[in-house]
Amino acid sequence: xxxxxxxxxxxxxxxxxxxxxxxxxxxxxxxxxxxxxxxxxxxxxxxxxxxxxxxxxxxxxxxxxxxxxxxxxxxxxxxxxxxxxxxxxxxxxxxxxxxxxxxxxxxxxxxxxxxxxxxxxxxxxxxxxxxxxxxxxxxxxxxxxxxxxxxxxxxxxxxxxxxxxxxxxxxxxxxxxxxxxxxxxxxxxxxxxxxxxxxxxxxxxxxxxxxxxxxxxxxxxxxxxxxxxxxxxxxxxxxxxxxxxxxxxxxxxxxxxxxxxxxxxxxxxxxxxxxxxxxxxxxxxxxxxxxxxxxxxxxxxxxxxxxxxxxxxxxxxxxxxxxxxxxxxxxxxxxxxxxxxxxxxxxxxxxxxxxxxxxxxxxxxxxxxxxxxxxxxxxxxxxxxxxxxxxxxxxxxxxxxxxxxxxxxxxxxxxxxxxxxxxxxxxxxxxxxxxxxxxxxxxxxxxxxxxxxxxxxxxxxxxxxxxxxxxxxxxxxxxxxxxxxxxxxxxxxxxxxxxxxxxxxxxxxxxxxxxxxxxxxxxxxxxxxxxxxxxxxxxxxxxxxxxxxxxxxxxxxxxxxxxxxxxxxxxxxxxxxxxxxxxxxxxxxxxxxxxxxxxxxxxxxxxxxxxxxxxxxxxxxxxxxxxxxxxxxxxxxxxxx
Amino acid sequence: xxxxxxxxxxxxxxxxxxxxxxxxxxxxxxxxxxxxxxxxxxxxxxxxxxxxxxxxxxxxxxxxxxxxxxxxxxxxxxxxxxxxxxxxxxxxxxxxxxxxxxxxxxxxxxxxxxxxxxxxxxxxxxxxxxxxxxxxxxxxxxxxxxxxxxxxxxxxxxxxxxxxxxxxxxxxxxxxxxxxxxxxxxxxxxxxxxxxxxxxxxxxxxxxxxxxxxxxxxxxxxxxxxxxxxxxxxxxxxxxxxxxxxxxxxxxxx
Numbered sequence: 001x002x003x004x005x006x007x008x009x010x011x012x013x014x015x016x017x018x019x020x021x022x023x024x025x026x027x028x029x030x031x032x033x034x035x036x037x038x039x040x041x042x043x044x045x046x047x048x049x050x051x052x053x054x055x056x057x058x059x060x061x062x063x064x065x066x067x068x069x070x071x072x073x074x075x076x077x078x079x080x081x082x083x084x085x086x087x088x089x090x091x092x093x094x095x096x097x098x099x100x101x102x103x104x105x106x107x108x109x110x111x112x113x114x115x116x117x118x119x120x121x122x123x124x125x126x127x128x129x130x131x132x133x134x135x136x137x138x139x140x141x142x143x144x145x146x147x148x149x150x151x152x153x154x155x156x157x158x159x160x161x162x163x164x165x166x167x168x169x170x171x172x173x174x175x176x177x178x179x180x181x182x183x184x185x186x187x188x189x190x191x192x193x194x195x196x197x198x199x200x201x202x203x204x205x206x207x208x209x210x211x212x213x214x215x216x217x218x219x220x221x222x223x224x225x226x227x228x229x230x231x232x233x234x235x236x237x238x239x240x241x242x243x244x245x246x247x248x249x250x251x252x253x254x255x256x257x258x259x260x261x262x263x264x265x266x267x268x269x270x271x272x273x274x275x276x277x278x279x280x281x282x283x284x285x286x287x288x289x290x291x292x293x294x295x296x297x298x299x300x301x302x303x304x305x306x307x308x309x310x311x312x313x314x315x316x317x318x319x320x321x322x323x324x325x326x327x328x329x330x331x332x333x334x335x336x337x338x339x340x341x342x343x344x345x346x347x348x349x350x351x352x353x354x355x356x357x358x359x360x361x362x363x364x365x366x367x368x369x370x371x372x373x374x375x376x377x378x379x380x381x382x383x384x385x386x387x388x389x390x391x392x393x394x395x396x397x398x399x400x401x402x403x404x405x406x407x408x409x410x411x412x413x414x415x416x417x418x419x420x421x422x423x424x425x426x427x428x429x430x431x432x433x434x435x436x437x438x439x440x441x442x443x444x445x446x447x448x449x450x451x452x453x454x455x456x457x458x459x460x461x462x463x464x465x466x467x468x469x470x471x472x473x474x475x476x477x478x479x480x481x482x483x484x485x486x487x488x489x490x491x492x493x494x495x496x497x498x499x500x501x502x503x504x505x506x507x508x509x510x511x512x513x514x515x516x517x518x519x520x521x522x523x524x525x526x527x528x529x530x531x532x533x534x535x536x537x538x539x540x541x542x543x544x545x546x547x548x549x550x551x552x553x554x555x556x557x558x559x560x561x562x563x564x565x566x567x568x569x570x571x572x573x574x575x576x577x578x579x580x581x582x583x584x585x586x587x588x589x590x591x592x593x594x595x596x597x598x599x600x601x602x603x604x605x606x607x608x609x610x611x612x613x614x615x616x617x618x619x620x621x622x623x624x625x626x627x628x629x630x631x632x633x634x635x636x637x638x639x640x641x
Numbered sequence: 642x643x644x645x646x647x648x649x650x651x652x653x654x655x656x657x658x659x660x661x662x663x664x665x666x667x668x669x670x671x672x673x674x675x676x677x678x679x680x681x682x683x684x685x686x687x688x689x690x691x692x693x694x695x696x697x698x699x700x701x702x703x704x705x706x707x708x709x710x711x712x713x714x715x716x717x718x719x720x721x722x723x724x725x726x727x728x729x730x731x732x733x734x735x736x737x738x739x740x741x742x743x744x745x746x747x748x749x750x751x752x753x754x755x756x757x758x759x760x761x762x763x764x765x766x767x768x769x770x771x772x773x774x775x776x777x778x779x780x781x782x783x784x785x786x787x788x789x790x791x792x793x794x795x796x797x798x799x800x801x802x803x804x805x806x807x808x809x810x811x812x813x814x815x816x817x818x819x820x821x822x823x824x825x826x827x828x829x830x831x832x833x834x835x836x837x838x839x840x841x842x843x844x845x846x847x848x849x850x851x852x853x854x855x856x857x858x859x860x861x862x863x864x865x866x867x868x869x870x871x872x873x874x875x876x877x878x879x880x881x882x883x884x885x886x887x888x889x890x891x892x893x894x895x
Binding site for chain 2: 050179282
C-alpha cells in the first residue's frame with residue numbers, strides 16, 4: 001500500500017454543506033449500467049443488510065455472505081435501548097448541530113468532524129425510512145412517535161421499540177434484503193464464512209470463503225468488496241457480544257493491507273450482570289436506563305459479610321453520588337465503569353464472588369410504587385431474575401462493567417473506503433464516527449446511516465471508471481493462491497492434535513486482555529500482555545486440539561480460526577494502547593490521570609487517528625497518523641462533578 | 642448438581658442418528674442450559690470425542706439461534722424462555738434430561754442438534770416486507786399509528802424466528818411464525834397497499850414446506866416470546882378476504 005491512499009477525502013466547504021456538495025461531485029453509474037457491477041457484501045447486520053438491500057434496489061448485482069444460518073441472526077438484533085435522531089419532536093432544543101456536537105464531545109474528541117456531522121444529518125432520514133418499512137416504534141396516544149432520553153445528552157431524541165429496538169431495525173433491513181433476494185438482485189450465501197480478502201493490482205477484487213456445512217472453500221469475485229462484520233469485543237472472551245462475533249474479516253483484510261485504526265478504543269458498559277462462575281460463557285447487559293431510578297452503592301467497610309438489607313444507610317457508600325454530585329448515578333459509561341472497578345478492587349465488592357456493586361431500585365420502588373417500576377423496567381427485572389435467580393424487587397441487583405462495543409476498526413475515508421481501493425468497511429467494523437467513546441443509542445444510527453445512505457451514494461465514484469471491465473475470474477492465480485492459503489490454515493489447525501481445546505485458549509487470552517488491557521491500562525500491564533500473548537499464540541499452534549474434519553459441519557474448527565485471529569489481533573490492540581500515552585474515552589492509562597483520578601487527555605500530542613499497517617508475521621506493524629482537526633466542536637475537558 | 646443427558650447425535654443429514662448418554666457432574670445451578678453443553682463439550686474434547694453441535698449465538702434470548710427440544714418440549718420447561726435463558730436451577734439434582742433437535746420435515750438436520758431453518762427465510766422473501774426502497778420515505782410523523790395498533794404490531798413483530806412453534810406442533814405447521822410477520826405488517830397503515838397480496842403469497846409459500854394447522858395451540862405455549870395464536874385467526878381472516886379482493890382486482894383489469 002502506498003501512503004497516497006491514506007487520505008481522508010473530506011470535502012472542502014462549510015460542514016453543513018460538505019455532504020451535499022460531495023454527493024454532487026462524485027461520479028455516478030447510470031441506472032442501466034448498474035447491473036454490470038457486482039458487489040460483495042460480507043455481514044448481514046444493520047450495516048450489511050441495509051447496504052445490500054439498497055445496492056440491490058439501485059440495480060447492482062449483489063452477493064451477500066453471512067456465517068449465520070439466516071441474515072436475521074446478526075448481533076445487531078440484541079441492541080436494546082434505541083436509536084438517536086435529531087428530529088427535535090420534543091421541541092427541546094435539539095438540532096443536527098447539537099447531535100453532532102454531543103457525539104464529538106462524547107467521543108472525547110477523537111473522531112472525524114465531517115463524518116459525525118453527516119451522521120447527524122442522516123439520522124432524520126433513517127427514522128423516516130424505518131417507519132416506512134413498518135418498524136413498530138413506540139407511539140404516543142395521538143399516534144405520533146415517542147422518544148426517551150439517554151446518557152450523554154440533555155435532550156430527548158432516542159426512538160425505541162420496547163427493549164428490542166435493534167431487533168426491529170434489523171428485521172426491517174432484513175425484510176428489505178429478503179425482497180431483493182426474491183427479486184434476484186441479491187444472492188444469499190448463508191453459513192458461509194469469509195476467510196480471506198483477495199487483492200489484484202492493489203485493488204480488492206473478491207473474497208475466499210469456507211462453507212460451514214460442507215467445508216468447501218470457494219472464491220467470490222466482484223468489482224468491490226464491502227465488509228460489515230461488526231466489532232471485536234470477544235477478544236476479551238467475556239463480553240456482551242454474541243458468541244460468534246469475531247475480528248476475522250477485518251483482521252484478514254488487515255493482513256492483506258487494510259489499515260486498522262484505534263484498536264485500543266473499546267467500550268466498557270457499566271451495568272452488566274457479573275460473572276457467576278468459571279463456566280460463564282458470556283455476559284448480559286442490563287439497560288443503562290436503570291440508572292435513572294437506581295442508586296449505586298457498596299458497603300462502606302471492606303469484606304462486609306452482611307446481606308444488603310442488613311446494612312444500615314450509614315454504612316453504605318453511594319460512591320457515584322459522593323464523587324460526582326452534579327451527575328450522580330448518571331455519569332457517562334466510562335466514568336461509571338472505572339468507579340465500580342475502584343470499589344471492587346478495594347475489596348468492597350458484593351455477591352458470592354465479591355465481583356459486583358449494588359444497583360438498588362428498592363428506594364425507587366417504595367417512592368414511586370411497584371407499578372411505575374414495573375411499567376418502566378419489567379422485562380429487565382424478569383431477565384435479571386431468570387439469570388441470577390434473585391428477585392430484584394426484594395434485594396438490590398448486582399452489576400459490574402463488561403466489554404460491550406469497540407470504537408476502533410478498519411480505517412476508512414469519508415467515502416467509507418479503506419486504504420485498499422475497492423474495499424469498503426461499514427458499521428462497527430470501521431473506526432469512523434464514535435472517537436474514543438460511543439454514546440448510547442448511536443451504534444444503530446451509524447450502522448444504518450452507513451448502509452442505507454452513505455455507501456450507496458459513494459460507491460459509484462469507485463465503480464464508474466471500471467465500466468466495461470469484468471470481475472477477475474475466480475480461476476485467476478490470485479484466487480487459487482488465496483484458496484490454497486485458507487485450505488492450508490484449516491489443515492494446519494486440524495493437524496496439531498494437541499491437548500487443549502480452542503475455548504481454553506480463548507479464555508486464557510480473555511484473561512490477559514481483561515487483566516492488562518481492560519478498564520485501566522499502564523505501560524507495565526501492557527508490556528506484560530505483550531509478552532504473554534505471543535507465548536499463548538505459540539502454544540496454540542503447538543497444542544490446540546481440534547477434533548473432527550474439514551469436510552463436515554465442525555464448530556470447533558470455525559472457532560479455531562477466529563481464536564487464531566484474536567491471538568494476533570490482541571497484540572495489536574495492546575500495542576495501540578501502549579503508544580497512546582493519554583487517557584481518553586474508553587482508553588484509560590493509569591499514568592495519565594488528574595489528581596482525583598479523572599482521565600487526562602493530551603490534545604497536543606495525541607489528537608490523531610492511529611492507523612496500523614501490517615508488515616508481516618515477524619515484523620512490527622507500522623503506525624500511520626491521521627491528524628484530527630476541530631473547526632466546530634472545540635475540545636474541552638469533560639467534567640461531570 | 643449432577644445430571645444425566647440423553648443427547649441425539651447424528652453425523653450428517655443422511656446419517657442415521659442415535660441417543661447417547663452422558664453423565665455430567667459438578668453442574669452449577671447458575672449455569673445456563675447452553676453452558677451445560679459448553680462444559681459437556683469441553684469434557685468430550687478432553688476425552689477425544691467430537692463435541693455436540695448446537696446452534697447458539699447471542700445467549701440473550703433474542704437472536705433465535707438456539708433450538709433444543711428438552712424433555713419433549715421446545716426450549717424446555719420454563720414458559721416464555723428460549724433455551725439460552727434457561728438455567729440449571731430449574732432442574733432437580735440427579736435429573737435425566739433428554740435433548741433432541743427440532744423435529745420437522747421442513748427443518749432437515751445438519752448435525753446433532755443443528756437444523757436447517759432456511760424455509761423461514763423463503764416465507765419472508767415471498768412477501769414479508771413493505772415495499773419502501775431506500776429514499777422513498779416521507780416524514781415519519783406524517784403516518785400516525787394509533788398506540789394500540791402499534792402495540793399489537795409490536796407484539797407480533799417480537800417473533801425471533803427460532804422455530805419452536807413448528808417443533809412443538811404435531812403437524813409441524815408454521816402458522817404462528819407466518820402469521821406473526823403477516824399481521825405485524827398488515828395491522829400497520831404502511832402495510833395496507835400490499836395487505837392482500839402479502840397474505841396470499843406468504844401462506845402459499847408456507848404450505849410448500851410445512852404442515853397444516855389444526856388448532857392444537859402448542860405453538861403458543863412453546864413460543865419463547867409468548868406470541869398469541871390470535872394472530873393466526875387474523876391471518877386466516879385476511880387470507881379468506883384476500884381471495885375476494887384479488888378476484889375483484891382481476892375483474893377490473895380485464
